[in-house]
Amino acid sequence: MEPSISQQTSPGLAEPVKPPKSQSPWALARRKFLRNKAAMISLVFLLLVCAMSILAEPLTMPVEETAKINLTQMSKEPSAEHYFGTDKSGRDVFARTLHGGKTSLLLAFSITSAVIALGTLVGATAGYFGGWVDNALMRFTDFMMNFPFLLFVIVLKSIFIESSTGTLIFVISVLSWTGTARLVRSKVMAEKENEYIMSAVSIGCSAPKTIFKHLLPNVMSTIIVQATITLAAMIVAETALSFLGFGVPMNIPTWGNMLQEARSPDVLTSKWWIWIPPAAVLTFTILSINFIGEGLKDAFNPKSNR
Amino acid sequence: MLQYTIRRLIGMIPIIFLISVVVFTLAKLMPGDALSGKIDPLNSDPEYIEEMREKMGLNDPIPVQYVRWMSGVVQGDFGDSFIHKRPVMELIGDRLPNTIILGLSALVITYLLAFLMGRYSGRFAYSIGDYLISAFNYLALAIPSFVAALVAIYVFAINLGWVPASGSIGSGVEAGTLEYYLSKAKHTVLPAIVLGAMATAAYTQFLRNDMIESSRKDYVRTARAKGTKESAIYNKHILRNSIIPIVTLLGFDIANLFGGAIITETIFTYPGIGYLFVESVHARDYSVMMAITMMLTILTLIGNLVADLLYGLVDPRIRLS
Numbered sequence: 001m002e003p004s005i006s007q008q009t010s011p012g013l014a015e016p017v018k019p020p021k022s023q024s025p026w027a028l029a030r031r032k033f034l035r036n037k038a039a040m041i042s043l044v045f046l047l048l049v050c051a052m053s054i055l056a057e058p059l060t061m062p063v064e065e066t067a068k069i070n071l072t073q074m075s076k077e078p079s080a081e082h083y084f085g086t087d088k089s090g091r092d093v094f095a096r097t098l099h100g101g102k103t104s105l106l107l108a109f110s111i112t113s114a115v116i117a118l119g120t121l122v123g124a125t126a127g128y129f130g131g132w133v134d135n136a137l138m139r140f141t142d143f144m145m146n147f148p149f150l151l152f153v154i155v156l157k158s159i160f161i162e163s164s165t166g167t168l169i170f171v172i173s174v175l176s177w178t179g180t181a182r183l184v185r186s187k188v189m190a191e192k193e194n195e196y197i198m199s200a201v202s203i204g205c206s207a208p209k210t211i212f213k214h215l216l217p218n219v220m221s222t223i224i225v226q227a228t229i230t231l232a233a234m235i236v237a238e239t240a241l242s243f244l245g246f247g248v249p250m251n252i253p254t255w256g257n258m259l260q261e262a263r264s265p266d267v268l269t270s271k272w273w274i275w276i277p278p279a280a281v282l283t284f285t286i287l288s289i290n291f292i293g294e295g296l297k298d299a300f301n302p303k304s305n306r
Numbered sequence: 307m308l309q310y311t312i313r314r315l316i317g318m319i320p321i322i323f324l325i326s327v328v329v330f331t332l333a334k335l336m337p338g339d340a341l342s343g344k345i346d347p348l349n350s351d352p353e354y355i356e357e358m359r360e361k362m363g364l365n366d367p368i369p370v371q372y373v374r375w376m377s378g379v380v381q382g383d384f385g386d387s388f389i390h391k392r393p394v395m396e397l398i399g400d401r402l403p404n405t406i407i408l409g410l411s412a413l414v415i416t417y418l419l420a421f422l423m424g425r426y427s428g429r430f431a432y433s434i435g436d437y438l439i440s441a442f443n444y445l446a447l448a449i450p451s452f453v454a455a456l457v458a459i460y461v462f463a464i465n466l467g468w469v470p471a472s473g474s475i476g477s478g479v480e481a482g483t484l485e486y487y488l489s490k491a492k493h494t495v496l497p498a499i500v501l502g503a504m505a506t507a508a509y510t511q512f513l514r515n516d517m518i519e520s521s522r523k524d525y526v527r528t529a530r531a532k533g534t535k536e537s538a539i540y541n542k543h544i545l546r547n548s549i550i551p552i553v554t555l556l557g558f559d560i561a562n563l564f565g566g567a568i569i570t571e572t573i574f575t576y577p578g579i580g581y582l583f584v585e586s587v588h589a590r591d592y593s594v595m596m597a598i599t600m601m602l603t604i605l606t607l608i609g610n611l612v613a614d615l616l617y618g619l620v621d622p623r624i625r626l627s
Contacts, residue, residue, distance in 0.1 A: 146325065146610075148565045148602050151583070155599055158587050159335050236450045240569055243452050244584060262456050263573070265471070269464050279453045287448035 025302075029221070032299040039295025042288035049285050053101035060095035066253055067091070078273050085273040087261055097277050100253040104282075107165060107248070108234040114173035115234070116227050119180025124211050124219075126181070127188030138185070145178045150240070157246045165248055172237055180226050187219040221300035228293035232286045239282060255282045307618065314611050325603050326379065330372050333596045384597035389589045394597045398579065404474050405578030408501065408571070409563040411494050416502035416559070420509035420552065427510065428517025428548070429540045439510065446507035451566060455500045455573040462496055469496050472575040497574040501566050505559060509552050516548040550620045557613025561606040 023031075033039060052059065060066075070090030078085040084093035126137040156171045191197070192215060200214045216223075241247030242256025243263075250257055255278040262268045262275035359365055366374075378385065384394040427436045446454075463471035469492050470476070476489040520526065521544060529539050567580035575581065579598060586594035 143321065143324065146321065146603060146606055147328075148561065148599075148606055150565050150568050151599055151602055154568075154583075154587055155332055155595065158590070158595070159332060232448075240450055240452055244569065244572060245588070259453065259456070268456065268460055272460075275456065279456065283445075283449045283453055286450070287444060290444065290448055 025221075025300075028302075029296075029299040033295055036295040036298065038291045039298075042291035042295070045288045046285065046292065049101060049281065049288075050105060052098055053105055056095070056098035056102050060092065060098055063099050063253070066095045066099050067251055084277045085271075087258075087274045088264075088267065088271075093258075093274055093277055096253040096258055097255075097281060100255045100258050100278060101281065101285075103165075103248060103252055103254040104235060104238055104256065105285075107169065107238050107254070108231055110169050111172050111176075111234045111238070112227055112231045114169065115177045115230050116180055116223060118173065119177040119226075120184050120216070120223060122177065123181040123184025124188050124216060127185040128192055128207065128211050128215065130189070134185070137181075141178045141181050144175070147175060149175055149237075153237070153241060154244075154246045157241075165252070168238070168241070168247060172234065172241075176230070176234070176237075180223075180230065183222060183226055184219060187222050188215055191215055191218050221296075225293060225297045225300065228289055228296060232289040232293070235282070235286055235289070307615075310618075311611075311615060314614070318607055318611070321607065322604060325607075326376060326600065327372070329596055329600050329603070330375060332599075333592060334368065336590075336592050379600065384600075385593040387586075387591055387594050389586070389591045389594075394593050397582065397594060398597060398601070401578050401582045404576065405564070405567055405571070405580065407490070408494055408498055408567060408576065408578055409560075411498035412502035412563055413556075413559060415495075415498055416506045416509065417552075419502075419506045420513060421549070423506075424510040424513025424517070424548075425540070425545060427514035428521075428544070431514070431518050436514070439514075443507040443511050446503045449503075451500060451504065452569050452573055454503055455497070455570060458496055458500050459573070469493070474576050474578070493576070497570045497576050500574075501563060501570045504566075505555075505562070509555070513548055513552060516551065517544050520544045520547055553620055554613060554617045557609045557611070557616055559609075560612065561602075561609035564602050564605055 057063065068091065070086070076086040076090075084097060087093055087096070122137055122141065126134040126141075152175055153171055156175075157168070160167045160171075188211075197210060197214060200210050205214070238247055239254065239256030239259065242254050243259050245260065247256055248254045250260075258278040259275055259282075262279075267274050382395055386392065387394050387397055390397055423439050423442075427439045430436055449457075459471045462468050474490065474493050475486070476493070479486045479489045517540075521540075526539060526543060529543050534543075564579065567578055568583055569580070570576070571578045571580035572584045579602075583595065583598045585591075586598070
């Protein structure tokens with residue numbers, strides 16, 4: 001509305017004053033997010049954790065080295081040589097924490113991508129087409145929701161005995177896409193009533209094109225927030241499963257596998273340096289992801305003006 | 307209401323049927339079968355095993371086996387445990403009371419703490435106490451339950467020595483005595499707090515936000531204008547409205563508690579259903595595994611129904627149909 005008003009009030013000017021360019025919703029969200037202190041600190045922390053995990057090998061030692069059992073260096077307290085000390089098999093805890101972070105984060109990111117992709121696909125299809133497609137897909141989603149997550153991951157994992165990390169990604173993804181599907185469906189159903197969708201359809205856009213080019217960009221903010229929540233949940237899922245012994249194979253360091261050492265009373269009682277580092281990094285990583293998620297939610301919400 | 311409940315219960319039958327098909331299929335995919343539980347370890351003669359298989363009907367077509375298994379399940383017979391050499395239902399019956407005690411304690415602690423903290427935070431929003439509670443909530447929501455359990459054991463059981471670190475009952479305590487109940491309570495309190503921590507944080511935050519929102523509503527202004535005491539406004543008018551949504555979450559809690567019990571019970575070596583499940587997975591005791599899976603899935607279904615029913619019960623605006 002503004003441009004027309006400004007033109008009317010200044011008819012004498014030779015050149016019409018260019019209206020100030022209004023910011024896109026994305027730019028607005030970015031500005032709001034950058035001003036959110038908790039979210040920004042969390043983002044820096046998360047990036048730091050990611051960077052150190054990725055650079056685990058140059059920073060410490062190759063992953064094969066971390067698996068080597070060193071009987072002369074058993075359960076050493078933190079020192080200049082081993083920043084976080086060594087565990088009961090004489091393996092450097094600092095190096096294992098970094099390498100563990102790489103595995104845990106990589107797994108969580110892969111699962112999250114799979115979950116979001118699957119959930120969005122199902123949700124968008126159901127929401128866009130409606131009718132019997134919606135009915136069938138949502139019945140299926142409701143059915144999948146009945147299965148207790150942890151229980152079925154463990155059951156499925158015990159069927160695939162010679163399992164790799166790939167199986168784990170598959171099993172967890174298959175059981176966790178339902179929430180995203182429901183969310184995306186409800187958003188798509190609301191969004192498709194808009195006129196721009198009708199015009200896209202009437203000029204002959206195919207269904208996939210309408211969904212991917214016109215609908216999804218407009219529900220993207222919801223999907224991004226959902227992805228952050230999922231990411232935190234998946235880190236917990238992976239580490240919890242590894243901790244119980246149903247996740248990543250024991251020889252690969254992950255935060256969950258490292259924490260498994262704390263199940264022996266001796267380590268838990270008197271060798272705190274073996275389990276506190278992965279526990280602390282894990283908790284603070286999830287905390288920072290939660291803050292980022294909250295910041296994003298806030299930034300995308302036009303009603304909030306913090 | 308009654309009609310709706312009955313309709314929902316009838317609607318659950320085909321879903322339970324489908325779930326049983328899934329569970330049975332998974333059981334068939336697993337290495338080992340019902341025979342493994344009955345086999346005599348001293349007699350592994352292939353001919354004898356084949357004879358036993360034939361006798362037990364394990365060579366019948368899959369659908370026939372399914373019908374037989376299902377008719378057993380309907381009568382509460384899940385077969386025998388391979389490790390414990392006992393009927394599965396007996397085994398579960400032994401452990402179930404422990405899990406129920408743990409779950410109920412967790413529920414009571416969750417709702418009590420969430421009520422007290424949420425009420426305080428909602429009334430004195432943006433005070434130091436509120437910020438402290440918020441900080442606790444963020445931490446409780448972020449910390450994975452198994453890490454929380456480790457920290458709790460480390461601090462309260464090992465360093466402070468207030469409660470035991472594992473088990474569900476002290477050794478040499480006689481059932482029925484006061485000592486027995488005290489020991490039971492002492493063993494249960496720590497896992498119960500850990501099990502309920504995440505829900506506590508979520509409900510506290512929920513109650514707080516709802517109270518802050520309510521305090522800006524017209525009926526509160528009216529109450530103030532009439533000269534109602536501030537404490538009465540909060541305790542009577544606002545709290546009553548804000549407590550409703552939390553009660554409806556009870557149904558979801560039921561399913562979540564049993565799921566969460568898998569992790570908590572394992573760490574505290576608390577002999578309940580969750581620990582039994584993990585034990586039987588490690589020991590490849592499939593009949594126990596499948597029975598627990600089936601039970602907990604049905605429990606989830608019931609939990610969802612309870613949540614829906616409570617929702618309609620406490621909020622008359624929602625029509626259940």
